[in-house]
Amino acid sequence: MWGNMANETARLAEYAAKLRYEDLPPEVIQRAKDCITDAVATIIYGNKLPWSQILIAYARRNGGNGTSHILGSNGPAVQAPAAALANGAMAHAFELDSLTKPGTGCHPGATLLVPALAVAQDRPAGLISGRDMITAFVAGAEVMIRIGHASLHSNEKRGFHAPGTTGPFGAAVAAGRIMNLDQSQILNALGIAGSLSSGLLEFAKSGTGAMVKRLHLGRASESGVMAASLAKEGFTGPVSVLEGEAGFLKVFCDKSDTSRLTKGLGETFETLITVIKQYACHVTAQTPIQAVEELRAEHGFLPGEIEKITIAGIERMVRVNNIPNPVDRMMAQYSVPFSVALSLYRDARDPGSYDEDVVRDPEIRAMCRRIEVVLAEEEEVYGSIASTATVRLRDGREFYRRVAEFKGTPANPITQEELEKKFLFLANGYQNAAPTFDRLQALETEKDVTWIGA
Numbered sequence: 001m002w003g004n005m006a007n008e009t010a011r012l013a014e015y016a017a018k019l020r021y022e023d024l025p026p027e028v029i030q031r032a033k034d035c036i037t038d039a040v041a042t043i044i045y046g047n048k049l050p051w052s053q054i055l056i057a058y059a060r061r062n063g064g065n066g067t068s069h070i071l072g073s074n075g076p077a078v079q080a081p082a083a084a085l086a087n088g089a090m091a092h093a094f095e096l097d098s099l100t101k102p103g104t105g106c107h108p109g110a111t112l113l114v115p116a117l118a119v120a121q122d123r124p125a126g127l128i129s130g131r132d133m134i135t136a137f138v139a140g141a142e143v144m145i146r147i148g149h150a151s152l153h154s155n156e157k158r159g160f161h162a163p164g165t166t167g168p169f170g171a172a173v174a175a176g177r178i179m180n181l182d183q184s185q186i187l188n189a190l191g192i193a194g195s196l197s198s199g200l201l202e203f204a205k206s207g208t209g210a211m212v213k214r215l216h217l218g219r220a221s222e223s224g225v226m227a228a229s230l231a232k233e234g235f236t237g238p239v240s241v242l243e244g245e246a247g248f249l250k251v252f253c254d255k256s257d258t259s260r261l262t263k264g265l266g267e268t269f270e271t272l273i274t275v276i277k278q279y280a281c282h283v284t285a286q287t288p289i290q291a292v293e294e295l296r297a298e299h300g301f302l303p304g305e306i307e308k309i310t311i312a313g314i315e316r317m318v319r320v321n322n323i324p325n326p327v328d329r330m331m332a333q334y335s336v337p338f339s340v341a342l343s344l345y346r347d348a349r350d351p352g353s354y355d356e357d358v359v360r361d362p363e364i365r366a367m368c369r370r371i372e373v374v375l376a377e378e379e380e381v382y383g384s385i386a387s388t389a390t391v392r393l394r395d396g397r398e399f400y401r402r403v404a405e406f407k408g409t410p411a412n413p414i415t416q417e418e419l420e421k422k423f424l425f426l427a428n429g430y431q432n433a434a435p436t437f438d439r440l441q442a443l444e445t446e447k448d449v450t451w452i453g454a
Contacts, residue, residue: 171224
């Protein structure tokens with residue numbers, strides 16, 4: 001069906017333009033609704049954080065007099081690009097938003113729901129239904145995640161923050177579907193989005209300026225709205241933006257696999273590999289925290305009895321997230337040893353555990369110095385975030401646990417009850433939180449979506 005197109009980018013554009021709600025299996029619809037639901041909760045929670053407040057103020061100053069809402073806020077509506085910027089950053093504001101397993105450098109909630117909703121609220125009420133929103137989300141996910149697969153996640157080895165580089169493509173598709181762009185216009189939107197990809201990992205290398213990590217997702221969403229809007233008006237972009245000689249995969253990535261751009265297109269759904277996170281920290285810390293928690297539950301040791309913890313994990317964990325001395329709570333969330341240490345004294349599921357003073361907690365600091373992160377001996381498999389925790393106690397006993405699939409991955413999914421618990425916890429204080437959860441979980445029955453966050 002897709003073999004007659006000129007190149008991979010064009011085939012993705014054709015797929016995105018032609019996808020119908022009726023093409024979606026029930027499990028794909030449910031996964032999309034779960035990600036949308038989770039994203040609304042993470043945005044509402046992210047609204048209260050100081051770096052989010054800076055971006056909200058910026059969005060209102062520079063994007064006022066609009067009809068798109070900044071979620072979790074009672075303030076005035078703004079223009080769609082400004083809402084996408086603020087909401088995208090808030091979705092990723094505290095390491096709580098959805099991603100994928102295998103890791104593709106994609107954050108679907110922050111970069112698909114956000115631009116689609118901003119554009120939907122910029123259109124007349126009743127024009128965009130819940131089914132339209134779900135279809136836009138899945139279309140964006142199928143394109144964006146395949147781009148992430150094709151990158152082999154090697155863009156981060158070059159120093160790019162992957163979600164800031166893949167996000168504009170998914171955002172352009174999701175926004176474009178809400179705008180009812182045709183195949184040619186979506187192709188141009190993808191071409192434009194490629195020149196809006198951005199985001200550097202220097203915050204992780206220097207240990208400073210971690211607020212920009214949140215900005216990357218906001219900019220990705222804003223860029224998708226811009227790309228789709230320009231394409232709708234006839235603005236053009238390169239039709240080979242992904243696979244071309246100076247395209248995304250050649251410029252941003254050390255290694256890539258172009259065949260993954262369209263592998264299974266129209267037959268399998270990459271939306272199903274999305275992950276709902278359990279702990280309020282970076283994805284590479286999820287498996288070691290779960291491993292240590294399971295060992296502690298099984299053997300009943302106390303933090304003071306621990307002599308040393310060794311975490312054996314993937315290369316990325318050692319190269320990027322082995323941060324022994326984070327300077328602020330954002331870098332603490334990005335640090336594997338610190339997050340594991342925190343989980344022994346506080347609830348890593350509660351974002352409030354990463355308070356402003358967390359990096360000065362003497363017990364967590366002392367434990368962090370007893371945690372070593374090393375490269376696992378077994379050959380690394382693509383997409384793996386497995387880790388093995390070895391806990392050695394002062395009395396000489398030693399326990400180990402390997403976790404390959406943390407709670408929330410497709411192979412170990414959270415339940416509806418667990419999703420609702422997370423939603424209500426994050427949306428605590430938000431008016432009508434429980435009814436909002438129910439409506440989002442029945443989104444396909446909604447005739448209008450402009451009420452979300454209003």
